[in-house]
Amino acid sequence: MSTYISKRLIYMLIILLAASLLVFSLYALTPGDFISGNLKLSPERKAELREIYGLNQPLLERYFIWMKNALHGDFGYSLAQQTPVLTLFNQYIWNSFLLAIVSTFMTWLIAVIIGVNAAYKQYSWFDTLVMVGTFAAMSIPSFFIGLFLIKVLAVDLKWLPPGGMLATGSNATGLAYLREVVHHMTLPVIVMTLLGLGSLTRYFRSNMIDVIKQDYIRTARAKGLTERKVLFTHALRNALLPAITLVGFELPALFGGSLIIEKIFNWPGIGQLYMQSFGLRDYPLLVGFTMLIAVLTVIGTLLSDILYHIADPRVKL
Amino acid sequence: MKNLLEIEHLSTHFTTEEGTVRAVDNISLRIRSGETVCIVGESGCGKSITALSVMGLIEEPSGKVVEGSIHFGDKDLLKLGKNELRAIRGNEIAMIFQEPMSSLNPVITIGEQIIEPLMVHMNMGKREAQKQAIRLIEQVGISRAEQIARSYPHELSGGMLQRIMIAIAISCNPKLLIADEPTTALDVTIQAQILDMLRKFKQESGMSILLITHDLGVVAEMADYVIVMYSGKIVEEGEVVELFSNPKHPYTRGLLKSKPIINQRQDELYSIPGQVPNPLELESSCYFHDRCDNCMAICRTDEPALKEITIHQKVACWLYEEGALHVHS
Numbered sequence: 001m002s003t004y005i006s007k008r009l010i011y012m013l014i015i016l017l018a019a020s021l022l023v024f025s026l027y028a029l030t031p032g033d034f035i036s037g038n039l040k041l042s043p044e045r046k047a048e049l050r051e052i053y054g055l056n057q058p059l060l061e062r063y064f065i066w067m068k069n070a071l072h073g074d075f076g077y078s079l080a081q082q083t084p085v086l087t088l089f090n091q092y093i094w095n096s097f098l099l100a101i102v103s104t105f106m107t108w109l110i111a112v113i114i115g116v117n118a119a120y121k122q123y124s125w126f127d128t129l130v131m132v133g134t135f136a137a138m139s140i141p142s143f144f145i146g147l148f149l150i151k152v153l154a155v156d157l158k159w160l161p162p163g164g165m166l167a168t169g170s171n172a173t174g175l176a177y178l179r180e181v182v183h184h185m186t187l188p189v190i191v192m193t194l195l196g197l198g199s200l201t202r203y204f205r206s207n208m209i210d211v212i213k214q215d216y217i218r219t220a221r222a223k224g225l226t227e228r229k230v231l232f233t234h235a236l237r238n239a240l241l242p243a244i245t246l247v248g249f250e251l252p253a254l255f256g257g258s259l260i261i262e263k264i265f266n267w268p269g270i271g272q273l274y275m276q277s278f279g280l281r282d283y284p285l286l287v288g289f290t291m292l293i294a295v296l297t298v299i300g301t302l303l304s305d306i307l308y309h310i311a312d313p314r315v316k317l
Numbered sequence: 318m319k320n321l322l323e324i325e326h327l328s329t330h331f332t333t334e335e336g337t338v339r340a341v342d343n344i345s346l347r348i349r350s351g352e353t354v355c356i357v358g359e360s361g362c363g364k365s366i367t368a369l370s371v372m373g374l375i376e377e378p379s380g381k382v383v384e385g386s387i388h389f390g391d392k393d394l395l396k397l398g399k400n401e402l403r404a405i406r407g408n409e410i411a412m413i414f415q416e417p418m419s420s421l422n423p424v425i426t427i428g429e430q431i432i433e434p435l436m437v438h439m440n441m442g443k444r445e446a447q448k449q450a451i452r453l454i455e456q457v458g459i460s461r462a463e464q465i466a467r468s469y470p471h472e473l474s475g476g477m478l479q480r481i482m483i484a485i486a487i488s489c490n491p492k493l494l495i496a497d498e499p500t501t502a503l504d505v506t507i508q509a510q511i512l513d514m515l516r517k518f519k520q521e522s523g524m525s526i527l528l529i530t531h532d533l534g535v536v537a538e539m540a541d542y543v544i545v546m547y548s549g550k551i552v553e554e555g556e557v558v559e560l561f562s563n564p565k566h567p568y569t570r571g572l573l574k575s576k577p578i579i580n581q582r583q584d585e586l587y588s589i590p591g592q593v594p595n596p597l598e599l600e601s602s603c604y605f606h607d608r609c610d611n612c613m614a615i616c617r618t619d620e621p622a623l624k625e626i627t628i629h630q631k632v633a634c635w636l637y638e639e640g641a642l643h644v645h646s
Contacts, residue, residue: 215419221374222414223434223485224407227399237424312424313469 001309004317008305012298019294020070024063027283027290034079034281053079066287075291076284080277085288088273095165096257096269099185103192104250111197115204116231116239122209130201138198146191146264153187160187163266188265192258203246207239214238241312248304252296320388321525322348322371322493327385329363329370332378338596340366342549343384348493353519353526355536355557357572358546359593364529367546368495371527372412373402389493408438411486415498417478421470427454428466431485438489453484457514476507480514487518494519495527500535512538533576537561545569548594548604551623555630565632567609603635611636 035041035049050056054065066076075085118130154162161167161184172180211217212235220234221227257271270289277285308315329341341363348354356364369375370382373394387394389410394402414420421430431453432446441449447466454462457480470478479499486494496515500508512535519526528539536543536557543561544554545568553566564570571589591608603609606616615635623633 215414215416216422218374219414219420219482219485220422220433222372222407222412224403224405224437225433226403226437229433234422234425238422241424314423314471 001317008302015298016294020291023290024066024287027287028059032281037281075288078282078285080280080282085285092268092270092273093255096271097255099188100254103189106193107196107200111200111204115201116208116236118205119208119212120231134198134201137194142195142260143264145194149187149191165268188261188267192261207242208235211235211239244304244307244311247307248300251300252293255296256293319350320347321350323388325386327370329366329375329380329382331380336597339549344551346544348525348527350525351523352541353528353539354542355528355530355540356544356546357530357536359531361593362546363549364546365497368497368529372406407434408489409491410493411491412495413482413486413499416502417475417482420482421478423470426467426469427481431488434485434488453488457484475503479503479511483514490522491524493525497529533572553632559629565637566634567611568605
């Protein structure tokens with residue numbers, strides 16, 4: 001186990017090194033930079049600024065400087081915001097994380113419950129209803145569902161605020177602050193949950209259908225166990241195993257933010273910051289963010305492999 | 318001796334896209350307490366479905382017991398509610414299956430799987446059940462019981478897993494043990510051990526066994542009473558000695574003839590010609606007629622009823638009907 005993990009850690013380093021080179025050169029080779037976008041600057045001023053930011057040096061040299069700083073924990077300076085990239089991440093990422101963790105939890109919980117019940121009553125009216133519902137949820141675009149719910153729940157019924165994380169000009173603290181955030185995040189969480197629910201429900205349903213047909217489920221029934229115990233102890237544990245792979249993929253998604261949802265609900269998350277930086281060609285921030293996602297992806301895969309080992313006694317590392 | 322299980326006119330049908338399959342078609346049988354009854358037949362003849370019907374484990378909605386009664390003691394199993402049936406399952410009637418490798422849950426420890434019925438049916442606490450589980454593992458002849466209790470199914474061999482299945486089955490002292498081809502997936506030396514073990518437990522506890530097999534060697538070794546099934550129907554039944562020494566139905570004769578005999582050289586083993594009929598295309602006839610050496614005109618058009626020909630033997634064949642043209646084999 002420990003040799004396996006140390007081996008995996010070495011692979012991870014190699015992958016991340018290759019990823020950093022790729023990410024850095026892709027952004028660096030894109031035509032134009034932060035300075036060329038500003039039409040008000042004279043050519044002399046542009047050259048001067050390029051000198052200051054080190055943009056006139058050869059690509060490889062810039063990469064090594066960036067790499068050296070990154071290894072010291074310095075991911076550079078956002079040109080547009082004039083703030084260290086990591087400080088910005090720290091400011092925005094947790095807002096995205098809050099939405100993602102709550103909606104992911106809700107999605108999984110609801111998908112498991114609906115999926116198991118649909119599988120148990122395969123081809124019943126409930127199953128058909130779920131199938132129609134999941135396809136509907138999968139095919140409606142997020143901006144439509146988002147705007148539609150804002151119109152109904154926020155504008156017409158005035159139950160929930162249409163956007164933002166706090167009421168304008170609010171300086172609530174403590175419990176009042178918490179309540180305000182929860183109030184504001186309800187709508188985006190509902191939309192994100194609805195969007196993720198469809199495919200995950202189908203996934204759990206089909207896993208469960210496969211498992212229910214297995215001999216050991218018949219054995220469990222033959223022992224005289226209650227259907228509840230058969231389903232949730234014997235079947236669900238096996239049906240959840242393949243989903244561990246998904247847990248690994250969820251990790252970058254938890255921190256990656258959501259471009260469209262954050263835009264629609266004006267949520268101060270990392271997705272919005274990322275989109276804005278793209279318009280400004282703020283490459284240090286973009287490189288840093290892409291690298292962060294790469295790191296999380298690699299960690300997520302390792303995590304799901306280790307989880308597999310813990311959950312399934314047949315998997316040896 | 319009292320009848321422990323009485324199946325009367327049981328029919329279990331499956332609905333498929335091509336039509337209805339009469340997997341079990343109007344069969345009656347009874348098992349007395351302490352008796353071992355064997356159901357013999359080829360794959361698909363309905364022997365496992367008979368067992369699953371008794372257990373109430375037919376997969377609905379595609380399969381359904383459409384007719385008949387199954388009396389166990391004074392209760393009709395087919396009329397019991399879900400909870401009443403569950404209280405009997407694994408408790409008074411236990412079952413072991415053909416494939417020990419896939420019959421145990423791969424992600425739950427052996428010990429955990431043994432204690433489940435103990436906790437459900439015997440009202441044992443977890444501690445007590447765990448102790449009992451260790452005793453059961455020892456009882457089925459596995460050493461290092463505590464270590465085995467902590468291991469997972471993939472860490473044990475097929476023979477050991479079938480012993481574990483037996484341990485689970487006998488854990489609540491069942492009155493009836495249904496064994497559905499318990500030795501088919503195992504190699505020959507292990508087969509004998511498993512059968513010995515079943516016999517031993519039967520002698521100790523006085524339980525009845527309904528043994529389902531296609532192996533006539535197993536039948537000869539275990540059975541008191543034999544039932545031969547073909548295409549969902551009983552074609553012959555009788556006391557084991559009588560049936561082996563004096564088989565009446567051409568199918569039974571064919572089965573016995575196709576069994577190799579030690580010290581008797583044969584160039585080619587006999588096999589019954591033809592194929593089992595498609596269950597979707599069965600029409601009123603003796604279902605065995607197109608494979609039968611003694612086929613008569615009536616066999617193609619009318620179905621023979623199961624009739625007692627001696628006190629120990631019943632057969633469903635036109636050869637033994639009075640009035641039908643008697644053709645000697």
